[in-house]
Amino acid sequence: MTEQAFKSIKNLPQEEYFAHGHRACSGCGHPIAMRLIMKAAGKNSVYISVTGCLEVVSSPYPQTAWRLPWIHVAFENAASVASGIEAAYKALMRKKKIEKEHIDVIALAGDGGTADIGLQALSGALERGHDFLYVCLDNEAYMNTGIQRSGSTPYGASTTTSPRGKVSIGNVTWKKDLPAIAAAHHIPYVATASVAYPIDLMNKVRKALDVEGPTYIHCLSPCPTGWRFDSAKTIEIAKIATLTGFWPLYEIVNGKTVLTKKVAKRKPVKDYLKLQGRFRHLKEDDISYIQNRVDEIAEELGLGPLG
């Protein structure tokens, strides 16, 4: 293990680059993630947002929550816009048109903007090897437009376009494995993260930015509105996601997967599912189906047994 840049929540950088007063729902995971990511990145960083919750809540003209340079262009192109920005700095610095310094380029997208509409742009940018970090803030559906399912919505979740019903259990597909897709581009650094593990998230951001080349972080960001839970429980739910093995925390460094949060004895997934309205309709059979799948993944990753 390399030296961790951040050790304790007690002595994090004091600067707040994501300003309060934004219009996110109470309990939204995104602003929590952004405060941490921007603290970890520091002042010399530039941000690209796709269309979606984060963009809408942070930039109602003439206000902005972004104290560092920020651009929003469209829904599907965070990675392409980031490519252009990275290339511009590279060319301008090489040609001595601007002062030479290191500027981190960070693209931010939700799960729809990453797993679905933005996947092509992401793949292109990873393959081309731009020096940038892409963070997917995964709240597991299109929340900004009203809780429609995405390629990253988990099995069994009821959404407005995959509703539970008399003959439906809700979403019938498994989450697209985005970290694996990113890693398949043979990029130097891929990680999963969660707003419930702030130090882990910040260290991963720091590591990703310190590496040269494209890097990818997939961060769980619970959505009280879309998942239907009490907005005071965002962190609790995100934590249980990891403790059940539903959201394992790991890094893939140069192709090698390493767990960053070991769970000796996993909690049953039921503990995670029962806290959320989107899973409330699931029957015992459905839950054991999900449990089996989580067990398989947990075993593959080397997480502990069900305790």
Added chain:
Amino acid sequence: MAKRRAIEISAAVAEAAKLADVDVVAAYPITPQTHIVETLANFIADGEMDAEYINVESEHSAMSACVGASAAGARVLTSTNSQGLALMHEILYIASACRLPIVMPVVNRAMSAPINIWCDHQDSMGERDTGWIQFYVETGQEAFDTTLQAFKIAEDSDVLTPVMICLDGFILSHLIEPIMILEKKEVGQFLDSVYKPVNVLHPNKPISIGLLGMPDYYFELRRQQVDALEKAKKVIAKVDKEYEELFGRRYSFFESYKIDDADVVLMTIGSMTGTARVAIDKLREEGKKVGLLKLRVFRPEPYSEIYDVIKNIKVLAVVDRNLEPGAFGGVVFGEVRSAFYNREKKPQIMNFIVGLGGRDITVDNFLEMADTALRVVETGKMEKIIEYIGLRE
């Protein structure tokens, strides 16, 4: 000193980009545009040009990368046409609304279906509402000169609007023409090698670009683009004049040919103008009073300027190389007619639709159009307002 070189027009456009010291090129192949980005790739590979060359995975990403690079302060260029331009459509609006001076040669090609790689103007005309400046050029020299002018116009602080230079696919893009290619030192007198934007995405001075505009602000913000395009008229004229003073060539918003005593004027756009000139000469030899008006600047609209030179003619025949199914005639015709409607004195205006999907537009076609228009002058009657020329019906 500038040298006259026999050079493919696509290569000449690439030379202009090199001379403008472009910092970032986003490239995605599409016929017949490919020679421009291939030439630029060669310049970079041979160390003749210092730029980042992004081999994007689509035209949508090409324009997105241009938006990012331009926002970060680079001088950027991409090039495309037809399906590629349509794929960019969404981002074209954003590029202009974010006031980013991107320069894009569009090598005009028909829209699918049926798939067709040959020339017409449906692609760029379809993007006429995206807030971009649009030039249509007739020759390789004009393509080269206009590309250089485009950077200066786009980057002007009164304008800050992206520019398309539309050149006819194959007819121009693949033609070898003797073109005066300027030297770097000469270009330096005209265009600063560094684009110096007021607002740039850089940690030195954090700004936000691309905010959410709700009903209380959206209307005003979009209106600013109308003002920018209006101001662009003055800048286009100013830049054209500077260019003439330095290099001896000038193009204006439109060019007229033998129209002083004309009864009929054919209004053309793009490379068809060369063919039309031959037809006009022939008609003049026969004593027929027919002239020609070539439209060069299409956005911002040039119609007030055009009105002054055509107000005394009898019939204006607008030749459109585009198709708007279900509309009343072609794009340029509809605009010209609408622009002159409130004028008391105005010519009769008719429309010829020609040359779709690379169908040749011949001298005979122009003679036929002129004859039809002259018949209107003689009889005072217009049997058909909109006619298709060179089409089997």
